[in-house]
Amino acid sequence: SPLQDIECAINQEYSIHCKRDENANEVYVPFSFLRQYFDVSGAVTTGGSSGSEAAKFNWMHSNAKVNLPKGKYDPRGVFMYFENYNVEVRDRVKCISAAEGVPVSTQWEKRGYFYPTQIAQFALAHYSKNLTEQTPRIHILEDADSNQMEWNTPKTSNMTRIWHHKFNTSIVQFETTIGYESAISIQLNQTQDLVLSVDLLLVTNSSSLMVTVLNRDTKHSYNLHYLAAELLLSVQESNIYYGLGAGSLNKWRHITRDLHIDLQKGIVMGDKRSPLKVRRSDLEVLSIAFLGIGFYDNITLSTSDHLAHFYDAAEWFVHNQDMKTGGWTNPVRRSLNGFAELRPGWISAMGQGHAISVLARAYWHSGGDMRYLKAASLGLQPYRIYSRDGGVLAQFMDKYYWYEEYPTTPASYVLNGFIYSLLGLYDLNSTAPGKIAREAGKLFAQGMHSLKKMLLLYDTGSGTSYDLRHLSLGVAPNLARWDYHATHVNQLLLLATIDSDPLIAQTAERWKGYMFGKRAKHN
Amino acid sequence: SPLQDIECAINQEYSIHCKRDENANEVYVPFSFLRQYFDVSGAVTTGGSSGSEAAKFNWMHSNAKVNLPKGKYDPRGVFMYFENYNVEVRDRVKCISAAEGVPVSTQWEKRGYFYPTQIAQFALAHYSKNLTEQTPRIHILEDADSNQMEWNTPKTSNMTRIWHHKFNTSIVQFETTIGYESAISIQLNQTQDLVLSVDLLLVTNSSSLMVTVLNRDTKHSYNLHYLAAELLLSVQESNIYYGLGAGSLNKWRHITRDLHIDLQKGIVMGDKRSPLKVRRSDLEVLSIAFLGIGFYDNITLSTSDHLAHFYDAAEWFVHNQDMKTGGWTNPVRRSLNGFAELRPGWISAMGQGHAISVLARAYWHSGGDMRYLKAASLGLQPYRIYSRDGGVLAQFMDKYYWYEEYPTTPASYVLNGFIYSLLGLYDLNSTAPGKIAREAGKLFAQGMHSLKKMLLLYDTGSGTSYDLRHLSLGVAPNLARWDYHATHVNQLLLLATIDSDPLIAQTAERWKGYMFGKRAKHN
Ligand SMILES: [Ca+2]
């Protein structure tokens, strides 16, 4: 029997159109209403490769994904499931600084700034990808030794392979006039392997490296310029300029650039309204050229060079730490609704923890480079200083110590940031020697104690809250959207591999169930 | 266009049958699924007195009811919205004890016991009804003075009106042999006014008062016997026996009985499987009879006698207080899932608070009867004693004092019971003189401070939790079902009339919104 129309009064407040099957004593409610009312997802799909199977409606309580740990968490191994992260492609990453080799964020300030948490995620993603991805293909284009190419050298220019006594290898010396027609260059038709690596020393500030890349889809080509200049990113039509920093003159630099990322960020910069989205597989490297006066060696194009990115970031943390406080400061204002604004210079426990996770891995992977260990150790300091005194420490109900992702007044107790701050401590405890390990271990134990006592404060019976601002400010709970909730679950699943307290594993399981609509019971 | 059938996969776990309107790009989900999945309610109604209007589906996020306070809460007035309570009709009330005039609970022990919280609710309901209902109709049947009836007096029996010097009024003296045929009696045909009141003194333990009541619907009549015996309730076919207590002999007792309740509870006792539900409007009092040796005066039948019930309960609290601890003890085991079992003799902050609310009103209403004040004052003691030491006091995170409805180990922090315990303190603070008012006021202020600091712990963003067992035990939150959630809302709305902190009123409004599906925002 056909269904009848029936008006449905929602809580006596407003009406929607429903359908009724009077015989079956059933009322049917439109999903478009349910989607908004309950914040659930769903879509009609047709199965089979040809779409020949019957249409089906997929009701998804949550679209977020749970990542099951593959084994016991190893501080020398993959960081959580960060092998899935692609920090540099995010919209809120303006570009990868050519001077530093780390991402520049626009999340809270449009002009761009170095955001320690993001830089660390970039590092941890690349460290993890290095462990999980296939060994990259590496094309050595020119090393002035066994791999040499035919460089197109205009008359007024000069290129010579010379022996470098200190490096104990041959390098290329070049000298050209100003103007791109005088550049020395090689022609290529390289696809897929788009990560350029080169050892480079520029002598004058009008010297540069230029890479020409073709978008085979649009037939449009772009010039990526890497200059010895104090410049982040600048675009003029098809020319995209990255600065290597004013301090880069007459210094050997090992530069690793993902040309796809550099191109895409340049395109966005040049057309903020509707930037073209470039597919990696459409790109082809047409040429590499040098201009001005300088030296180079070891030009490669690879599918990836994750460790290079990782170490670029590790170096950033070594060189950008406040030596007095041990903090990696955030140079932007941060306003959390209801809290006093954080002024530029604030420190995040999440940033500290992430940085320590990076540095602990760098210390271990480098075979014991003490610079990384020292920076990591100094990075513990803010964990012991209250937020009001410039640190990241809070205390819940005068009882439990908490490391604050945002050192707000009053405290905000963001859960996921706290757990990341604990992972940093765990990583250092597991990799550092003696006293530093013990210091990190003590802070970790203190935090885990708080976590176990406070974890259930975040449990709403059908999801989690992102922080405890409702308790600090007396306002509505700031519920975690599903992807943050999934982060909570993923973090607990990981912690359960290193802490056998059943509270962790049981809570993780229950919270996972919430993602499938399995609410806690009511009385 | 007709709707098509479409399979709907719920979270990739199981499938249900939905309907699809392909043209409108809409999928319709059966409400029978939504009811269970989201715990919402709904029903088809047809409007108009004749059912002639179009059918309509009423979606109800919650079936519970919010009670808006009519004005500032007055400790001398109605207790919350308890004028709507009908404690004695509840299934878990076995009967009203004829010895005490208060309900006997079977909630946690089938044989029946005195449950202070329930007795107080009974008292507060009647106190409130007395203020909100119409003045009752009172039929004075016999006062041996201006109202006299023709009593049917068998030959072997005797009834005389005599002057009682001490009472300064005439009373009836009666003497009959054993056997109901010798009883002195009056015939009546009284409907509607079913609350019997009498001053009675029985001299021998074979003496009794018997009331015959007809169910005009079934044409069946019942004899309600009130005996001078240690007996709660006993039934033999149509004879229902209530005991006035062994100690009732040779003592004047003022007895107030709701004959409808006494009859209904007797019927349930006689047929537990499928007891007849008797309508009040179907009942007719056919006769009142006395047997044995005794005296009586002031027989009345009224529509109600709320104050009599109220004072019966107030007296119960005066006579059933543990003089050492100040507690009204619960003589039953109480097991809360996950907590150590409470052993018989435990005290409830809710019971204490409710009792104090009763006694404060009795003190005020009686014009200052010190017995009520003393009992109320002594009832404060358990508020200062930790649960582990026999009191009801807990401390949250070593910081905030809490009065426990259930003095569990670890603490359970039941919210609604705590707020009721505060109302008792407020009532005593408002009605008692000097030092006692100050003591109650201090405990109230301490509790309100905790409430404000802890209130948001119960806020799940879409409802409330009933207690904090998730924090104490590390388990799933014990979500409040909608009627408990409504109680939370009602309590906050009431508190907002006596405490101007916006936290109370704002939280009440938000929690009210949850009942209409208005969730807190996610980030
Ligand atoms: Ca070389």
Ligand SMILES: [Ca+2]
């Ligand atoms: Ca009289």
